[in-house]
Amino acid sequence: MLEAREITWKKDHKIILQDIHFHLLPGECVGLIGPNGSGKSSLLKILAFLETPTYGQLYFQGQSVPKSVPLPIRRKIAIVFQESLLLNTRVFDNVAAGLKIRGLSKGKIRERVDYWLEQFGVIHLTKQLARSLSGGEAQRVSLARAFAIEPDVLFLDEPFSALDAPTKEGLRIDLTKVFSSTQTTTVMVSHDFKDIAHLTNRALILLNGQVVAEGSPSELLRSPQKEEVERFLAHFAS
Numbered sequence: 001m002l003e004a005r006e007i008t009w010k011k012d013h014k015i016i017l018q019d020i021h022f023h024l025l026p027g028e029c030v031g032l033i034g035p036n037g038s039g040k041s042s043l044l045k046i047l048a049f050l051e052t053p054t055y056g057q058l059y060f061q062g063q064s065v066p067k068s069v070p071l072p073i074r075r076k077i078a079i080v081f082q083e084s085l086l087l088n089t090r091v092f093d094n095v096a097a098g099l100k101i102r103g104l105s106k107g108k109i110r111e112r113v114d115y116w117l118e119q120f121g122v123i124h125l126t127k128q129l130a131r132s133l134s135g136g137e138a139q140r141v142s143l144a145r146a147f148a149i150e151p152d153v154l155f156l157d158e159p160f161s162a163l164d165a166p167t168k169e170g171l172r173i174d175l176t177k178v179f180s181s182t183q184t185t186t187v188m189v190s191h192d193f194k195d196i197a198h199l200t201n202r203a204l205i206l207l208n209g210q211v212v213a214e215g216s217p218s219e220l221l222r223s224p225q226k227e228e229v230e231r232f233l234a235h236f237a238s
């Protein structure tokens with residue numbers, strides 16, 4: 001579905017990502033985890049075409065991706081950030097916006113918006129203005145908006161980190177259900193191994209802009225492969 005070969009990203013003479021290889025198969029949810037500043041969000045931005053790598057090549061659905069990424073490819077992906085970047089309109093219009101751009105009929109838009117607001121437990125907020133939502137509600141609407149376009153690849157950049165523990169736990173449960181019913185191909189950044197263990201099939205651990213380990217969450221815990229990985233994962237033991 002998505003592949004990155006030999007990705008290096010330099011900014012202001014600093015190497016932020018070095019020689020990254022990445023592949024994402026249809027239906028997988030892959031996690032990117034690592035300490036602050038290890039390059040997780042930078043890698044996600046490159047994979048989601050928001051930044052251009054200095055070296056290396058991306059492939060999307062088997063085709064190499066040009067530096068200026070064509071709109072039809074961009075429209076096949078959706079991104080949810082830590083802060084829900086909602087438009088200052090009603091919840092319905094926020095979720096509908098991406099569907100209007102993609103030319104869906106009014107009836108289809110209504111059906112999809114209602115379906116996804118229902119899936120994320122926020123259908124009762126349809127008419128509410130986005131700026132009046134709580135953080136948890138806003139993040140649920142952001143996820144509904146992303147799933148509504150039925151993206152070929154979904155990117156989640158720390159989707160829970162602005163939420164308190166009970167809100168986060170509830171949303172994680174609902175997202176797990178949605179993943180198991182939709183099999184949406186996803187890349188998720190988190191600094192919390194619990195999120196990775198609950199939601200992903202496979203995870204890459206980044207340290208200093210490099211991938212230092214890769215495997216299923218349970219494999220990584222069982223056999224961390226390197227001492228530095230073991231030290232990082234020790235924070236999540238118990």
Ligand SMILES: Nc1ncnc2c1ncn2[C@@H]1O[C@H](COP(=O)(O)OP(=O)(O)OP(=O)(O)O)[C@@H](O)[C@H]1O
Nearest residue numbers: 011012016034035036037038039040041042043191
């Ligand atoms: N646009 C940029 N220009 C210059 N430096 C950048 C840019 N984006 C990221 N960096 C630097 O790259 C490094 C990795 O940042 P990145 O945000 O990818 O890490 P992260 O693992 O996501 O961290 P966190 O968990 O704190 O969000 C940091 O040192 C950061 O300052």
